[in-house]
Amino acid sequence: MSKYYWFLGVFLGLISCDVDYEDNKRLLITGTVVDEDELPVPEIPVAVFITIYTGFKGSTDREILGEGKTDTNGNFSLVTLSPIGTRIITAEINESVKVGYRPKYATYSLIGLKTVEAQNATIALRTLKLENVANSIFTIRRLNNSTDTLYYDLKANPIKKQRVLDPALSSVPFYEFFNLQDTLLPAQNETSVEIGPLLARDTLQLDYSLSGNPNTEIISQKLVYNSETDSYVFEL
Amino acid sequence: MPYVQIFTSSIFPNALGSNFLSEAYIVKQGFMGDILILFDNRLYVGLQGIYNNADVENTALVGQFGRSKIRHHYVQGGYSFLPRAKKLGLTAGLGIGYARYKNRKGSTKFFDDGFSIMTNARLSYRLSPEVGLQSGIQFSNDFMNTDVAPELESFFKNAQTLYFSVGLAFYIGD
Numbered sequence: 001m002s003k004y005y006w007f008l009g010v011f012l013g014l015i016s017c018d019v020d021y022e023d024n025k026r027l028l029i030t031g032t033v034v035d036e037d038e039l040p041v042p043e044i045p046v047a048v049f050i051t052i053y054t055g056f057k058g059s060t061d062r063e064i065l066g067e068g069k070t071d072t073n074g075n076f077s078l079v080t081l082s083p084i085g086t087r088i089i090t091a092e093i094n095e096s097v098k099v100g101y102r103p104k105y106a107t108y109s110l111i112g113l114k115t116v117e118a119q120n121a122t123i124a125l126r127t128l129k130l131e132n133v134a135n136s137i138f139t140i141r142r143l144n145n146s147t148d149t150l151y152y153d154l155k156a157n158p159i160k161k162q163r164v165l166d167p168a169l170s171s172v173p174f175y176e177f178f179n180l181q182d183t184l185l186p187a188q189n190e191t192s193v194e195i196g197p198l199l200a201r202d203t204l205q206l207d208y209s210l211s212g213n214p215n216t217e218i219i220s221q222k223l224v225y226n227s228e229t230d231s232y233v234f235e236l
Numbered sequence: 237m238p239y240v241q242i243f244t245s246s247i248f249p250n251a252l253g254s255n256f257l258s259e260a261y262i263v264k265q266g267f268m269g270d271i272l273i274l275f276d277n278r279l280y281v282g283l284q285g286i287y288n289n290a291d292v293e294n295t296a297l298v299g300q301f302g303r304s305k306i307r308h309h310y311v312q313g314g315y316s317f318l319p320r321a322k323k324l325g326l327t328a329g330l331g332i333g334y335a336r337y338k339n340r341k342g343s344t345k346f347f348d349d350g351f352s353i354m355t356n357a358r359l360s361y362r363l364s365p366e367v368g369l370q371s372g373i374q375f376s377n378d379f380m381n382t383d384v385a386p387e388l389e390s391f392f393k394n395a396q397t398l399y400f401s402v403g404l405a406f407y408i409g410d
Contacts, residue, residue: 021346026299026392028385068296079388081299081341122385 019052019063022082027117029078031125033070033093035105036132040074044105044130045098048080048113050087065089069100082121089113093128105130138204138223138232141190149211150184152234154195154204195232204232239320239410241280243270243358243370245403249288257378257395260297261290261304268374268401270312277319284310284331284354286376286399297391301341308352308376309333320410325360325370335378335395350380360405368405373398 029048033041047067054061066080083089093108094101108130117123138154184191195204204223223232245268251258266288274280286308292301314329335352338345358372378395 018342018344020344021341023347024349024381025383026388028388064300066296066300079297079299079384081301081346120385121383 019050019087020084022084025082025121027065027080027082027121027123029066029076029080029091029113029123029125031076031091032127033074033076034127034129036129038129040070040072041102041105041130042070042072042074043100044070044074044094044102045100046070046076046078046091046093047095047098048078048089048091050083050089067098087114089123091125094130104133106133138193138195138234139190140184140192140234142184142188146210147186149186150208151211152182152184152206152208154180154182154193154206206234208234237409238273238275240408241270241272241274241282242406242408243268243272243360243403244406245269245370245372245401247286247288248400250398250400252396252398253394254391255395256298256392257290257397259391260292260294262293263290263306263397264288266306268399268403272312272314274316274320278316279313280316280327280329281311281313282329284308284312284333286310290337301339303340305338305340307336307338308354308378310352310354312354312356314356323362323368325362325368325405326358327360328355328357330355335376335380348380348382350378350382352376352378356399358401362405362407365410366407368407369403370405371400371402373400375399 031046033044033046035041045067046069048065049062050065051060052063053059063083065083066078068076068078070076088111091110091113093110094105095107096103108128110125110128113123113125140150140152180193180195182191182193204225206221206223208219208221221234223234225232247266247268249263249266251261251263257263266286268284268286270282270284272280272282286306288306290304290306292298292303295301310331310333312329312331314327317326317328318324331354333352333354335350337348339347354374354376356372356374358370360368360370362368376397376399378397380393380395382392384392
């Protein structure tokens with residue numbers, strides 16, 4: 001039996017993706033976090049990490065390099081380890097799993113920090129503006145006597161916003177979409193769905209088709225947030 | 237006729253000042269070993285090794301890793317205030333050497349290193365011609381090679397430690 005454990009150990013060792021760090025080196029990552037009114041956001045969590053592949057099927061994990069919080073002036077100054085090689089360093093501000101997370105702000109990811117490292121082992125990030133997050137109501141309302149079933153696919157920005165600093169990583173999407181799929185049944189004149197949290201003032205993308213005309217191609221429509229009614233409305 | 241003294245000690249380190257070691261680490265008890273060659277009644281030269289571990293308590297200050305093995309190796313020389321025939325011994329010495337902090341994060345290892353100087357004083361009491369008890373105090377200053385941002389240099393470039401030690405002394409060839 002022990003030889004199987006030995007084999008398993010060797011095998012796991014071969015496929016593991018350990019990160020190597022530079023000897024005698026630390027990075028200093030600095031920045032200022034403000035809200036949409038340019039006011040400093042104190043005590044907000046900041047984490048710096050690299051993504052590593054942990055095994056088969058592309059599963060990934062994070063290797064934290066350093067983490068902390070902003071001070072009373074919204075400034076942060078993190079000391080981190082310095083990974084060797086072409087690792088992609090990401091800073092994440094206001095991550096939802098961290099102590100101090102503020103639900104009213106979107107999580108902000110900055111990807112590719114290594115490209116802005118100065119010669120003096122400093123990565124000075126500019127002022128980082130957190131966007132407000134809103135919960136909203138999405139309403140579908142019938143305006144005629146149609147009884148077709150409406151199949152809709154709602155795409156929206158999640159609360160996480162990404163910004164890529166390294167041009168070589170431009171294939172990473174600026175936004176990640178989430179999808180909400182549902183139907184408006186023939187007996188319903190109206191349906192409402194609470195969506196969120198979303199980046200406030202964002203647009204939604206609605207793709208829809210009707211059952212009475214199955215050959216209808218999927219139609220896309222952009223919906224604009226109405227701050228007065230705190231809602232997105234789609235009228236059929 | 238030169239003779240040899242060997243000291244084995246438990247050490248109780250205390251990080252001093254405001255630096256990465258004192259602010260971010262919890263330094264643990266360790267081991268110190270000395271081998272000294274006394275050429276006459278008063279002067280000696282020798283080697284010293286210090287081995288202790290430390291846990292990283294404040295990762296925001298030094299980076300996200302868990303613990304370090306701290307190693308010091310010195311060449312030392314000094315003076316004995318009391319003649320070798322006495323049961324009581326009192327020495328003071330200086331040393332220059334190498335400091336290495338072997339850091340560990342999960343299964344990954346990396347290190348910080350630099351050169352180090354130290355000064356010490358030791359009191360010993362001879363129980364028999366071969367064996368005695370000894371206790372000492374030692375101050376060391378590590379000058380680290382760590383490459384950091386200019387505003388962090390004073391924090392990362394120096395580390396001071398005060399060691400209290402107690403242990404056995406062995407006398408060979410006296």
